[in-house]
Amino acid sequence: MNNTIENYDINCALFVETKTKAEDSVQYKDWSIVRHDGNIINHNIRGGSLAQIHPSLGMRKRNAPRINNPLNDSIHFIIPIENNELHIFLIYNHPTSYLEETILNMAVNYKYSLIIGDFNINNSKKRRNLNNFLQRSSFSMAETPPTFIMPNNEDTTPDLILFSPNMKNFIENIDVIPDLGSEHLSIILSLNVDITMKLDKFY
Incomplete structure (x- = not known):
């Protein structure tokens, strides 16, 4: 993973469903860290989120939205851009859970917002809720290459990027590795802003 960050010149690495425990070390070089360790449910660790951010980006942690289902997870941090702040919400939505609309509703409060992660859009109700959010908020969903490679769901895309209207002109490229x-x-x-960043999501 570290080689990937360096080979692709990544400045911000995002991970979901990390299943980390408090005692696990996740430090990478001198980068800033935002983490939420997994929840213990029936003696198993579920969820967990992690962001590793190059210090030049000036990251600051913010309170994450309230999560209703312990199977789900989210973290929230900001990076200064364009004399303002880019709010980044990293989300994991369990396949059996409804969408955490508290995350979506918080993101609309900011001029520059990204919601990134594994939404597990695997049923019609989730898709309908997501479409309703996009329509009422003017957020857009990025065109993302297929990311899921399991044989039973090959070429599907549970991993989504949603962005506020003001982010549209800053999105330079989206690809998979x-x-x-x-x-x-x-x-x-890849974003083309005052500080050019690359945001990456791993599993």
Whole structure:
């Protein structure tokens, strides 16, 4: 993973469903860290989110939205851009859970917002709720290459990028990189802003 960050010149790496425990070390060089360790449910660790951010980006942690289902997970942090702040919400939505609309509703409060992660859009109700959010908020869903490589769901895309209207002109490129040992491909999102960043989501 570290080689991937360096080979692709990544400045911000995002991970969901990390299943980390408090005692696990996740430090990478001198980068800033935002983490939420997994929840213990029936003696198993579920969820968990992690962001590793290059210090030049000036990251600051913010309170995450309230999560209704312990199977789900989210973290929230900001990076200064364009004399303002880019709010980044990293989300994991369990396949059996409804969408966490508290996350979506918080993101609309900011001029520059990204919602990134594994939404597990696997049923009609979730898709309908997501479409309703996009319509009422003017957020858009990025065109993302297929990321799921499991044989039973090959060429589907549970991993989504939603962005506020003011982010549209800053999105430079979206691509995937080879599998790093999971059933998901990783997404690279390149933004053309005052500080050019690459956002990456691994499993």
